[in-house]
Amino acid sequence: MEHYLVVDTMCPGSYGMILFVKDKDSGLEHTLKKVECLDESRANQALREALCLINVNHPNIVRYRELFISWDKSMSSVMLSMVMDCPCISSLKAVIASHREQKERFKNKVIHMFLGQMVDALAYLDNRNILHRNLKPSNILMTDGLVFRICDFGTATVTGDRAKLQIRIKDSAKCWMAPESVRLLQWSNKSDIWSLGCVLLDVLTCHMFDEEASLSQLFLIKKDLIPLDRVMSKDLHKLLTMMFSHSPKKRASVWMLVNEAFVKDCLILCGSSLHTMKKTLPRGVTGPPFHEGFDSVLEFMMTYTDIEDVQLSVLSYLLKKDKNALERVSDVVEAVTSAMMSHTGSACVQLKSCQVLQQLLTAGEHTSIENSSLYGEDVISHLLKAVQNHSKHVDLLVNAFQVLFLVSKNGKACDSIVKLGCAQEVLKTLRANPQKKDIVIPSCRFLWNLLANGIPYTASVESMTSAAETVCSVGEMHLQDAVVTECLCAALQSLTMHGLFEEKDVENATLLLINALRIHPNHSGIVKHVFIVMVTLVKCSEKAALRLLTPNGESGVSLILTARGHHPDDRLVTENFCHLLNQLVQQDAVAPELLAESVQEELEHIVKQFESTTDIALLAQETLSNVMSLNNPEPAVKNNTSFQNPFRTHVST
Template sequence: MEKYQILQECSPGALGVNLVVEEMETDTKYVVKQVECIDEHHANEALEELMPLLKLQHPNISLYHEMFIMWNSEISSLFLCLVMDYTTQGTFQTIMESKRRMSENIDSEWMHTMLSQVLDAVEYLHQLNIVHRNLKPSNIALINDNYCKLQDLSSQALMTHEAKWNVRAEEDPCQKSWMAPEALKFSFTCKSDIWSLGCIFLDMATCSFLNDTEAMHLRKGIRHHPGSLKPILKTMEEKQIPGAEIFCLLLPFMLHIKPSDRLAIKDVIRITFMSTSFRNSCVALNMHRQAVPIFITDVLLEGNMANVLDVMQNFSTRPEVQLRALNKLLTMPEEDLDLPWPTELVEELISIMKQHQRILDILVSTCSLLLRILGQALAQDSEAEIPRGSFIISFLMNALRSHPNSERLIILVYNLLTIISSQGLLSEELEEEGLFQIAQEQLYHFQDDRDICLAILSLLWSLLIDAATVDKEPLHQFSPVVISVLAKHAEDVEVAEAGCAVLWLLSLLGCIKETQFEKVVELFLRSIQLCPDRVLLVNNVCRGLASLAKVSELVAFKVAVLEEGSSGLYLLQDIYELYKDDPEVVENLCMLLAHLASYKEILPELESGGIKDLVRVIRGRFTSSLELISYADIVLQALEAAAHPNPQEQQLEPASGPEAKVSSPPQDPIFQP
């Protein structure tokens, strides 16, 4: 626990205490569940059973990030600590409590969407022979309005501490009311999850006419009196509850007393999505159908692009057909693809592919095709409008969530988002989709992967350059990760260019901590030493140093003061010699020098470093740039005042060229990369 700072202690759960913590190195918030163990053998047994959960990969299952055993010397107890995702959007329980208070039905479209995700996640677990053991509304976390995750998976070893279990049950009688009859006797199977899932269905269907207490008594009652479910199902039909048809069909078979008589998760999915009301939410039915033979698919795909698209539409639910069709389009010559595609055609492609977001190969091929389509459109006309609506943003973000560990897909998605964001403001839309949190997590996880780092940094550069109203909270977590990435890829010019641009923009937004200033300055200076011929990098480094020097004297010292036989001032003079005919670079250089000159302790270093002569030359050469002249005059005035403390005795020596009016410097300009 040494690397975590405890922020809050939540109400205790059935198994232990939940703590909201912050990882001090990354400022990332997590929830740590501390489960008190009987002895070391009990702790190790539970840890061994839970370790496979670290390898789970499903977009609708909240991952465990870390597990460890700790000794609490204050109470002489051994604890198993489980580090989980921290969410703030509430849970299914939050929604149902709200609906019960207002006696309202849950929105049918929202319910279809969420149940699709929950069923898909449970099927994934059961395919791996993993039992959740703790399914209930409060363990289905809301990530956003249309996205949820199962959380708090448990183990057999942790669910058999009978004394602790009974104490928790007395403290909160609802705690065990979602559990199957056999689970109360510590017998857990996949069919136990089906019972709990049935109770969740029952809760969602009765929100409008049962209060919390009545719902709890119903869940407990059907364990002993299965007949008590019948009048409730009849009430659902009479009140025309959304989904009543399917609930009345499923619940008697999900809430059967004998586990062997309950439906399996595949049966629940099949019955659910064959119903009229749920059919459009299907995510798993395709996997239960027989595949179209390859030779038939190849015959159907013969012909031109229009014929291939017709086949894709007619066989939209067949993943094997879609994959071969995508590969056919990817290998078509450009003239046969009829590029660029109109937005309507791109939307049509994505609407088909949304049905197959669980299948990695299809997503990779789709994103490769989109990259070809959009890239070719811009290659033909840099001013061409490319599709950038919410339909494509949502598709790409869901692809990231569905396969968070696929390096190839990650690179493709971030490159696509960079192309799309180049045509206009997308920061707010992507922020709402959770892009910044996902990007920070993936940048941290894939620090050693140069191509992923470059793709993510390039997108951040594109987004932050126009980020006027972006929420700064998630951005504070980027600077330590970007610093680490630049250190790991110290000799990579492209990574340095994109990384320095991101650090400059984070500094403008005030999202770099003061404790990180010194390291950022070192990276800035090292980057322009590494690649002084990259004009974008040079400009962004000068802007970044100026932004930090404006608020920190430490930064100014780091740039100006001699250290180990070198000085940033000599480097800045070299940059001027290299770019003395580039007004933009020279202006950014002068802006930096003006901020350095605002600190009296730095002025002797500027004087001895030859900055006065340099700035006089610059002022004489760039007489038409008022901003540049204003920066130059600030530096010269500061140096003259330091050399002659009584300003009345000495007048600033006029620079060569036409006399210019001295004005206060404007705010730091932000240039497009």
């Protein structure tokens, strides 16, 4: 202290006092912060922790020039002294106060410059494993040229003193701190992200509140995210939601923020090259410790979640070590979803993550091992984000939809799938990629599972808008492919049985089904699905019955008979064939065609063939009686032929 002359003294801060001093030799002015330490040992420890700040050199971080320990006679205490540059500029706290008083919004350019520079500075610190620990408006300086600079770092020894936190730090200072820092005295790079979110929220809303109300909403954010409803920008609302996750594991890292398009634009605006950079391993760390075994590799993956190369390397390792992964499913799922969350912009990370999840789900089916973490909302939400962020990456879409298909076999997972809007995203992707069968197959299987697991009717209607139209449109492109056609027909079956058809879809659907029968009469799976869907369509719409008469200039009834003839011993085909004829016989327009094709002879044969199978024999006999009644002058009882949403049809599948 001997070679510094005190020029002025500021009000004491949360962790110490601030002095403006002048170097007696050079005449340069500096800021000197003095932090009281419990004893000399604690002071030396704090000094060692702070030494890394001497080498920090970033345009948005105040330079530290000197660190030393001194004895303060007036306080009779050991002090850690930190000498910093003294830029003659305002604190962000003062600027916010001015805007608050005038009820003036910050201009968009100011917000963008602030966010870009802060993310750049925190990424710089993160690469050097340096935490700030005390980020708030009073510790961010601002020039008229829209340059923001972080100052006044904390150290683990000082900030980790519970007595100091409880006694000396006011509630107004605690509101900027992450929940885990206040409750558990735990700090990490994620804690700084929470604090940055608090500062950003204050900047965005200061014109709405006085200081007390502003601080209240920062306390409220620790309980729920209601205050974010006042943020009108969708991009900023999304960022703040990522920054305010109460679990540090789920909270965004600075590198996740860098991957967001809005933040990239802010980085470009402030001249940062960070948007083109990736985080790297610290010096001396070469890569995952594959030689140390599965547990060590998984721990390494979680430690360096933000480093893309590490995640890709370990994800490839997990794909090879599927047996080990099965023994640690919950831990693997946590590591994989963390990788997906940290690297939303990396299609490679998302793809490999989907492959690992698919491998776990498939292996679980074969071994009867079901782990709830595989069907959790975290997995589903990250799959959805991967599809949304990489809507043109076909391999990723295929793998993501395969995983969604497997997850949708779980009834509880279906609730989350509907809530998060996955069905709409699948249909959107189907419409954008109708020709890609590798996307069509898992998409249709996913739709089948989702409806088969009994989601409520209202949810079905909301999530499956235009589903039938989409499936019919896609189906026309793949009629020659039996595998794809069967999946499409299965999806149509679920949609009709849940009443998710509109009158405008009936004609196209009927024509698609008839063409499927014509091309694949020997494929029992297709025939079963077609018969079941036709039952519902004919029951609800006369248009379907009329379209059956002469599709493409040929007899639809003849095609139905031919298809049944390819599977004479298949009980389900036969049963659904009889149900279909029972519906057709009630349509006046179709009756002559049924008689002309001699369907009664086929029914008589079925009665004899399945006389030992009571249900089928009775159904065939009933259908035969209805057909024979067509020659009776007495009119048969007809169904209402106007279209209506059907109930679940009681047909065998």
